[in-house]
Amino acid sequence: MSPGPSFSSRFLFADFVHLFLEALAICLVGAFFGVLLHHPLLWKVVSGQSFSQAVLPMEERHPGEVFLVPVAVEEVGAMAARGAVLVDARPRELYREEHIRGAVSLPLAKAGEEVAAFRKRFPVTVPVIVYCSGYGCRDSHELGARLIAAGYGEVLVYEGGFPEWRDQGLPLGRGDGP
Template structure:
């Protein structure tokens, strides 16, 4: 190994590359400690983009702000909501739903909104509590579907931001045919 002319240089390069990784990890972990802690402890993680914006300040009726965005819920709140009859809605595409979905969830892909909305309105009353999910944080479908359903008159619309991956990682029950 020592006879290889580049080995001391390569060793130095590898060492410096490792130092770069450690330095970046130290900066990233210290600046985002709370975020990582919340993620690993199963708490909701907020985005600076208006995913968690519950009230649109421009939407004011009679001087009272109204909810126009779905409200985010955490994993540990779901048990309670489901116990009182909340309806779980899977907004991912139908194929993903067929493979696996949260136990008890119905499929309502955002892409099929126009096709399925009329049937959905017939089957689900507007005062039903709805909990919509998709593929986790950063997946916009659940939020977008929630906004659409609020615009359709549904009054109690919530978004489970952790979605399928968080539910699955927590070991909660799934249904579906699998892959």
Template sequence: MAKTTVSIIEISLIVLVAAALGVFWNRTLLADAWRGAPTRQAAPAQAGEQLPMPVGLAQVKEMLDAGQAVVVDARSAASFREEHIAGALPLPLEEAKKRTGKSPLLEKVGKDSVVIAYCNGFSCHDSMELAKLLIGSGYGSVYVFEGGLPEWRDAGYPLAKGER
């Protein structure tokens, strides 16, 4: 019985010390939250750099179905031919870099259009890089579908093969 009491006291002491350290470590964040101050966001990597916003699977599907967005595949041309989101335009990141964001496919897409870039999912950063290039080229509404082709495929949404 005495051993159980000692264990409970030790556990309680560890929890109290951990809670105190957590409060101390996050004191400014907690003080701001208590005052109702807005949260501070991390600054972009480079001053003045505009970053694309992430967009989820349901939003991509809804905008694509409604014809409100152009979906752009940042993967290689070979990957695009093998499988892509139905209705997507191919714009491999490497091609976009060579053309400094100008592509014959996107020349028909107005700069005021909503553009959603995607690639091979959360571990692939090509869509983010392509989206940054598009923003730098004057496209105002650029988003990144971080789940990319794997999330789209897993949801059972329409896919296509071959060239556009």
């Protein structure tokens, strides 16, 4: 007669299963509350809506605040074709690896040194679209504010940024040039 699994080994297996189920329960409850709390954000990402609330009614604005107009992925290509300048606010190394085709690099960290050169290259009357690493990335907003301070009149933010552009299979560039 085969002895079969011992009592202790069956106990160990049952205990491991119990432990695994408890750990799974922690993850599932956390995931449930995480999605529940942040479902508006997740929905906006899925549906491609802007969620910066960048354009507030005039009476809600505070003096000195800069509000950047968000631009959707569909409009970015059309605006660039009409002469708007696409600006990549991410670190230069990320730009070299891959960027939106036609974009120029102006990393936020180097904006202090490079905005003057950028201004010589592109007149302040040209519309500028700034992007970085997607929704929630603030570098594009900060760089946009600096460009407005440098005199640019039409500065927009592409909030979906590089990840959205890449994931939609739109044209990419590599290396130092646009």
